[in-house]
Amino acid sequence: MQKKKNVKLHFLQQFIDILFLIIFFLIYLKLQYQYFWTEKYPLEKIPTYFELLKSHYKALFLFIMIWFIIAKNVSLYDIVRRVKFVDILKKIIYQILYFSIVVFAISGLKTSDLFSPQLGIAYILTLFIFDLISRLLIFIYYRKLHIKGQDLSNILVIDENDNTNRFIDLLVERKDLGIRLFKKIEKKDISTDKDSLLFFGKEFRAYISENQIEKIFISQKGDIDKKLINLITQLSETNLLSVSYIPDSIYNGITELKVVYIDTLPILEVKRFPLDLxxxxxxxxxxxxxxxxxxxxxxxxxxxxxxxxxxxxxxxxxxxxxxxxxxxxxxxxxxxxxxxxxxxxxxxxxxxxxxxxxxxxxxxxxxxxxxxxxxxxxxxxxxxxxxxxxxxxxxxxxxxxxxxxxxxxxxxxxxxxxxxxxxxxxxxxxxxxxxxxxxxxxxxxxxxxxxxxxxxxxxxxxxxxxxxxxxxxxx
Known part of the structure; x- marks a missing residue:
């Protein structure tokens, strides 16, 4: 159910962006003809919106295509819970900066300017403002839903270390994150039957399906045997369930791990601090x-x-x-x-x-x-x-x-x-x-x-x- 809602939200954001992009493209294009006409010969009449679309549909199609190519690279439409609005703002800024380069490049390549510099800047700023407002409204809407206890993502916490209860307390305190602890599973709650993994006596796949579990958090260096942890991870991947880890220390030296490959062997590489650059x-x-x-x-x-x-x-x-x-x-x-x-x-x-x-x-x-x-x-x-x-x-x-x-x-x-x-x-x-x-x-x-x-x-x-x-x- 939650995945279907995420898909709907994903396409809603894309639809809103396309709509803004097309509408303001035509509005500013008409302003270009009406107030910023640069050719030596005079215009007989101001073209209609349909005529503008018919004349410049190739440039518009190119704008839309490049918008989504950039969006893919900056992860503009990735839906992640517990995201902060500052992270959304960062993606929007990168999207608009890269897209503005394309707008001015395409406009300059035409025999006559698609947009004057003034209108080009106005077009970019308008897209930025409306993109910002639309995402802010969606962010506020879902934040209010989460605070009311609606549209929450069920998670399991496996095992326990020094930070597990801190994490659980944080989820209780910060309902706006949209995450609800469904169950904390300890060593005594897990068993095996032949090749099957059981949670509270119920087969793993059936348990997560019936309870609509969307993510598993595993406490590092807990009491559960490493083989069982590996089995949980393997079954989670098989059932398309994402896994995260609660570190045993919030002060460990790891900043962020990046997977790199030497030939076909994956290696975890520690990324540098931002201010190292x-x-x-x-x-x-x-x-x-x-x-x-x-x-x-x-x-x-x-x-x-x-x-x-x-x-x-x-x-x-x-x-x-x-x-x-x-x-x-x-x-x-x-x-x-x-x-x-x-x-x-x-x-x-x-x-x-x-x-x-x-x-x-x-x-x-x-x-x-x-x-x-x-x-x-x-x-x-x-x-x-x-x-x-x-x-x-x-x-x-x-x-x-x-x-x-x-x-x-x-x-x-x-x-x-x-x-x-x-x-x-x-x-x-x-x-x-x-x-x-x-x-x-x-x-x-x-x-x-x-x-x-x-x-x-x-x-x-x-x-x-x-x-x-x-x-x-x-x-």
Missing amino acids: KFNQLIKNIFDIVFSSLVCVFLLSWLYPIIALLIYLDSKGPILFIQKRNGLNGVEFDCYKFRTMRASKYNSIKATERNDPRVTKIGKFLRKTSFDELPQFINVLKGEMSIVGPRPHMVSQDQYYRDIINRYNLRHYVKPGITGLSQVKGYRGAIDSDEDMEKRIRTDVYYVRNWSYLLDFQIIYLTIMLVIKGDDNAI
Whole structure:
């Protein structure tokens, strides 16, 4: 049933895209004849839409064909549950960028322009906007269905490790993912009868068919015998059931595995982190410099003196609080903040607590609005920090947590940020337990492994919203 719905959605998206592509092709083509006619001889009359279609059907057919060739390569119509809208947006951007090259190339190859440069850009932007809106509406529609407990995908979780219950708790908490745990299957629930595999005494194929199971998640390094796990995997593939694995550690060193072949032998190759690529580093650094320069010129230039005066009038001490933090590759640097506490020799070694008596009146406001972090744009210009990245911790915290939280130091693989994924996810403020820090590190590790331009823009947008609304987790 679910697969039929996915097929319908697949063709619905394709139909909508073809419809938009044809309609706006004819609209802008008519505008071309009506307002952007470039030939020396005058037009006797403006052609009708039917006449335009009859004259330019070859170019239109070529547009449609190339649109779907590009869509196939960027996986535009692949339907994947638990997908984030930022991933959909990324596919749309790639689709439109590649398609725009084709539009201008075909237009330029004709004896007379198919579209003028202005109309060509307008055509591309219109397709982008309508493509974005249509997918956003579909995304919101299915998200609401999932939250109501409808249209959910049944899954099985096989075996158990340290992360299995975390995964199950996540499914319960995040119904919008569209995934429902049908059953957690342990070693005692599995048996064999001759060559048949049984779940709760029922043959494997019959069990998954009757319960409409769509996917199996296998916990790595659990209690079930390896031969049984291999049999489950084999039968799943035979019954066209996809299999995923829950790792025994969320901090393992694997980023993403890619299958490559040496002759006919498959080899798993570990893919690099996104910011290993020099081009990505360059683009991120350019954005950091440009963004920080604009903030310093148009915001800090007048706001700095005002905040400095308020701090001076509120309590004695320096305007800036300068503290050693660990940066890229663990190298220490001087991190700048507006001083929000009364001067004390313990400020550099003792973390902020809830209702901390050291925080001044103006300091509470600066922390609530995150204005205390503004001087760190200077750190960005010095190349010590980035706009977005894992927040830099106190040196004493780094020394403590790197020994008790696995993969902690992976956060030093990139420059620390003024804001980060942990902050917009709500993992900021007081650290009341090791679990609080573990949530931060888990989010930081995700950022390092999954960095993208769109992820950075999303974090910046969410940070601005937090500053406007006020962050309840800020202390």
